[in-house]
Amino acid sequence: MIDVRKRADEVLERATLAAAVFHQLDQAETDRIVESVARAGFDARVRLAKMAREETGLGVWQDKVTKNVLATQMVYEDIRREKTVGILSDDPRSGITEIAQPLGPVFAVTPVTNPTSTVLYKVLICLKTRNPIIINPHRRSTRCCVETVRICYEAALAAGAPEDCIQILDESSRELTHAVMTHPQLALILATGGTGLVKEAYSSGTPAIGVGPGNVPVLIDRSADIPFAVSSILMSKTFDNGTVCASEQAVVLEKAIEAEVVAEFTRQGAYFLSARETALVEKVAILESSGTMHPDIVGQGVPEIARMAGIEVPEGTRLLLARLEGTGKGFPLSGEVLAPILAFYVRPDFESAFKLCIELNYLGGIGHTAVIHANDEARVLEFGHLMNAGRILVNTPSSQGAVGAFFNPLLASLTLGCGTGGKNITTENISAKHLINIQRISRRRPNEKWLAFPHARLLDEGSGWDVLIPEYHKNH
Amino acid sequence: MAEFEFDAGETRLLCRFDGRMDGAASAQLQTEVEERLAPLLAAHPEKLSVTFDVEKVTFVSSAYLRICMSVAQRVGAGRFSVRGTNPALKKIFLVAGLDNAFQVG
Numbered sequence: 001m002i003d004v005r006k007r008a009d010e011v012l013e014r015a016t017l018a019a020a021v022f023h024q025l026d027q028a029e030t031d032r033i034v035e036s037v038a039r040a041g042f043d044a045r046v047r048l049a050k051m052a053r054e055e056t057g058l059g060v061w062q063d064k065v066t067k068n069v070l071a072t073q074m075v076y077e078d079i080r081r082e083k084t085v086g087i088l089s090d091d092p093r094s095g096i097t098e099i100a101q102p103l104g105p106v107f108a109v110t111p112v113t114n115p116t117s118t119v120l121y122k123v124l125i126c127l128k129t130r131n132p133i134i135i136n137p138h139r140r141s142t143r144c145c146v147e148t149v150r151i152c153y154e155a156a157l158a159a160g161a162p163e164d165c166i167q168i169l170d171e172s173s174r175e176l177t178h179a180v181m182t183h184p185q186l187a188l189i190l191a192t193g194g195t196g197l198v199k200e201a202y203s204s205g206t207p208a209i210g211v212g213p214g215n216v217p218v219l220i221d222r223s224a225d226i227p228f229a230v231s232s233i234l235m236s237k238t239f240d241n242g243t244v245c246a247s248e249q250a251v252v253l254e255k256a257i258e259a260e261v262v263a264e265f266t267r268q269g270a271y272f273l274s275a276r277e278t279a280l281v282e283k284v285a286i287l288e289s290s291g292t293m294h295p296d297i298v299g300q301g302v303p304e305i306a307r308m309a310g311i312e313v314p315e316g317t318r319l320l321l322a323r324l325e326g327t328g329k330g331f332p333l334s335g336e337v338l339a340p341i342l343a344f345y346v347r348p349d350f351e352s353a354f355k356l357c358i359e360l361n362y363l364g365g366i367g368h369t370a371v372i373h374a375n376d377e378a379r380v381l382e383f384g385h386l387m388n389a390g391r392i393l394v395n396t397p398s399s400q401g402a403v404g405a406f407f408n409p410l411l412a413s414l415t416l417g418c419g420t421g422g423k424n425i426t427t428e429n430i431s432a433k434h435l436i437n438i439q440r441i442s443r444r445r446p447n448e449k450w451l452a453f454p455h456a457r458l459l460d461e462g463s464g465w466d467v468l469i470p471e472y473h474k475n476h
Numbered sequence: 477m478a479e480f481e482f483d484a485g486e487t488r489l490l491c492r493f494d495g496r497m498d499g500a501a502s503a504q505l506q507t508e509v510e511e512r513l514a515p516l517l518a519a520h521p522e523k524l525s526v527t528f529d530v531e532k533v534t535f536v537s538s539a540y541l542r543i544c545m546s547v548a549q550r551v552g553a554g555r556f557s558v559r560g561t562n563p564a565l566k567k568i569f570l571v572a573g574l575d576n577a578f579q580v581g
Contacts, residue, residue, distance in 0.1 A: 017538040020572035024535055024564070104571075163499065163538040185573065 002171060008179035014164035015105035015132040016185050021162035022102055022130035027085040033159040034128045038076035040155035041120040041148070045069055048116040048151075051144040056112050058299025063240035066400075067117035067414070074405035074412035075124050079432045084129045088438065095443030100436045102130040104187030107180050109201065111193045113243035113299060113338060114414055115141035118192055119148040121414045123166055127156060129435040131187070135168040136177055138193070146170050181206055188435070192415045202423065209430055211415055212422020214245040215336045215365025216398055217357040219383060220253040220261060221350065221374035229373035229395070230264040233342070236397030238318050242339045243299045246369045246391070246402030246416060249336055250343035250360050251321070254353045258346045269318040271302075272344070273311075278322040278333070280309040285341060286332035298338045305339060327356070327363050335364055354383065361387050367421030369393065369402045390419055390427030404429050452476050480505055482512050487523040489516055494532040502539035509543060517550060526551050531560030541572050548578040557581060 025033075041048075049064035088098040106126050110118040119135055126133040137145035149168040156165055169176060177197075181189055181204035189208040191201035198210035220229050237248050253261055262272065273281060284305070285297045297305060302320060306313045313320070321344040327334040333343050347353040361370055370389040374380050384392040391410065393401045404410035413429035426434070453472050457463050478501035479494040489512055497505070516524050526547055530536070548556035557579040561569065569580040 014538070017541050017572050020541065020568045021536065021538050023568055023571055 002176070004173070004176045004179045007171075007176060008183050011134055011167055011169070011180065012105060012183045012185040015134055015167060018132035018162040018164040019102065019104045019130075019187075022132065022165065025085070025130060025160075027083065029160055030085050030128065030130055031080065033156050033161045034076065034079070034124060036155045036159035037127060037152045038072050038124060040151050041068065041072040041124075044148075044151050045072065048120075048144060048148055051147060052116045052141060055144050056115065056141050056299070058113060059240035059243050060301070064114075064117065067114055067240065068120060070403055070405055070412055071117040071120035071414060072124070075121050075431070078405070078412045079125065079128050082128070082432055084432055084436055095445040097441040097443075099439045099441065100129075101439055103435055103437055104131065105185060106131045106133050106435065107136060107186055107189045107206075108133050109136045109177075109189065109191045109193050109197055110138060110141070110145060112138035112140045113240075113245075114192075116144050116148045118414045119145050120152065121412075122190055122192075123149070123152045123156075125430075125432040125435055126190075127161065127165065128432040131435055132162070132165045133167070134180065135166070136172050136180070137168065137170075139172060142170055142172070178204075190415065190430070190435075198423075209415065209417070209426075209434060210424055211245070212367050212418030212424055213336055213364055214247075214249070214368035215360060215363055216246060216248050216369045216371060217250050217252055217360040217365075217387075218248040218371035218373065218398065219353060219357050220251065220257065221372060221376060221379050222254060222257050223376035223379065224373035224395070225375065226257060226260050227264050227268075230261065230268055230270075232373065232395065232397040234265075234268055234270065234319055236399040236401075237342055238340050239397070239399040241299045241301050242337070242341070242399075244399035244403070245336075245338065247338070247399040248342060248371060249365070250324075250334065250345060252345045252347065252353045252356050252360070254350050255346055255348050265319075265321060269316060270321050270342075271313045271317040271319070273320055273322045275323075277309070277311045278324075280311055281305065281320060281322065281341060282332045284308040285337050285339065286335070291329065291332060291335065293335070293337045293339075297341075300339055302340055305341065327359050334360065350379070354386070357383070358386060361389060365389075367418030367424065367427060368416065369398055371396065371398045371401075388419075388421045390417055390422075391429075402429075449473065478505070480508055482508070484512055484516060487516075487520045487525065489513060489524065489526045490529060491527070492529040492532070496535040497533055497540035498535060498537045499539050502537050502543060505540070506543055509547065513547065513550070522552075524551055525555040525557075527556075528558045529560045530558055530565060531562075533565065536565065536568060541569075541574065544574060545577060554579075 045068035049061045053061035090097045108122040153166045186206050189201040191198045191210040201208040302317045319340045322333045324331050324343045366388050369391040370387040371393045372383045391402045396407045401407040405412035411429040411431040415430040417426040417428045418424045419427035481492040483490040559581040
């Protein structure tokens with residue numbers, strides 16, 4: 001049993017020294033380090049993907065390669081030209097000069113579903129902002145994360161990074177995690193993981209950027225190109241066996257297009273479960289005690305799920321669809337399931353389908369992501385206004401679209417802010433720009449209106465807005 | 477390029493540094509400081525004071541900061557100090573939290 005307090009002190013002492021040394025690096029020196037690590041991570045993308053798949057038993061290694069590409073090449077493309085050191089802007093008119101400062105040691109919690117990619121991404125955005133990073137891997141992905149850190153750290157050192165700029169807690173425990181999260185020398189927690197862990201980060205007293213859970217509804221509107229929409233949903237929900245928290249969880253459509261959508265899903269390799277089969281899948285997918293997804297189902301392919309549930313599906317089936325009538329208790333598959341299982345809802349008309357999407361959105365996925373397939377811009381806007389989601393994706397596969405880079409110019413990221421609905425501070429995709437303190441040198445630029453205003457009149461209780469504000473705006 | 481200069485008295489050791497105290501320079505410095513520190517510390521364990529003059533230093537690495545911490549710990553509280561910091565270097569020592577361990581002037 002390690003002395004967790006002592007271990008936390010050691011880790012933070014090293015990180016604090018690295019933070020001090022980082023202050024001396026200029027933009028060019030910083031960028032050299034970032035490029036070196038991005039290259040090394042990119043070159044190791046296949047090996048790390050295979051390691052992650054082998055160690056965790058989750059997902060599809062080929063898709064994990066894509067995630068590693070997102071985390072290295074795509075993140076690098078986003079941040080490479082970004083100014084993160086020294087003067088960010090200088091406006092002579094306002095007299096304000098903005099200066100970037102690093103935050104200090106960052107504690108990065110990483111999930112079992114995207115282990116190596118999340119490490120690569122967090123390392124890059126921390127190095128770009130001159131913040132030392134301490135990785136806390138999920139216990140089921142320690143080996144592949146240790147190897148990812150080794151590759152990044154060697155590349156960083158070779159390019160002139162401070163010693164201990166990247167560390168990993170390869171013996172992590174709840175107690176050690178807590179000790180690091182609450183350590184006075186820690187500057188920020190970058191928490192990507194389960195709800196409990198994110199909540200612990202927020203409760204630690206250290207500033208934290210977290211994520212919220214997803215329960216992504218996808219509305220297929222009658223104006224959509226249906227074969228294209230179905231193809232997008234399949235591409236997304238089968239990607240890495242559905243482990244992306246932004247993957248679709250429920251398909252919603254109106255009755256008028258049901259036949260076409262069902263035929264298209266079937267043609268493209270999805271299988272509609274019978275009521276009996278749905279009940280069997282529910283039993284293995286959802287924990288009865290909590291109503292949340294069963295850890296054993298996460299990241300499994302259709303053959304494994306079918307075997308676990310004791311059902312037979314046609315060979316080559318890529319996705320399981322469960323017809324549901326309602327949401328919440330009594331309809332276990334209406335919540336988040338990170339596996340190729342989708343709830344399927346048909347409603348009489350657009351309005352009731354839309355209302356159901358809002359219901360699903362508020363059923364455990366507030367602030368995360370919502371999807372609409374439509375070619376009617378008015379409906380897209382209506383959907384965007386009423387959904388509570390940081391990302392409203394249009395005609396886009398959600399897993400690949402929410403993370404940016406591939407289907408839209410959203411920031412390439414593996415930490416998706418969910419706004420206050422998801423108990424987060426931002427709805428943005430988290431990147432380097434969120435990891436700097438911006439200081440403002442503000443030079444004297446007197447407010448002439450304020451100087452000309454007769455201040456004594458403010459002391460007169462009888463003068464209100466209607467009298468004083470015109471006086472303030474008067475042209476002398 | 478880093479340069480070191482040592483000025484040792486019976487109960488004091490003044491170390492002057494010039495240039496970049498990066499990892500390689502610090503590794504070399506570690507040996508040289510040890511060669512001078514060990515005999516003085518053995519002779520006057522309670523009286524020896526050590527000063528690092530960093531007036532001409534342009535960069536410090538984690539390894540250099542660790543040498544400062546180690547020497548401060550060995551000679552005892554109040555008998556190790558760093559002097560000659562410019563404002564940027566002063567900030568480095570403060571960010572590292574080392575002003576709690578020894579005097580940074």
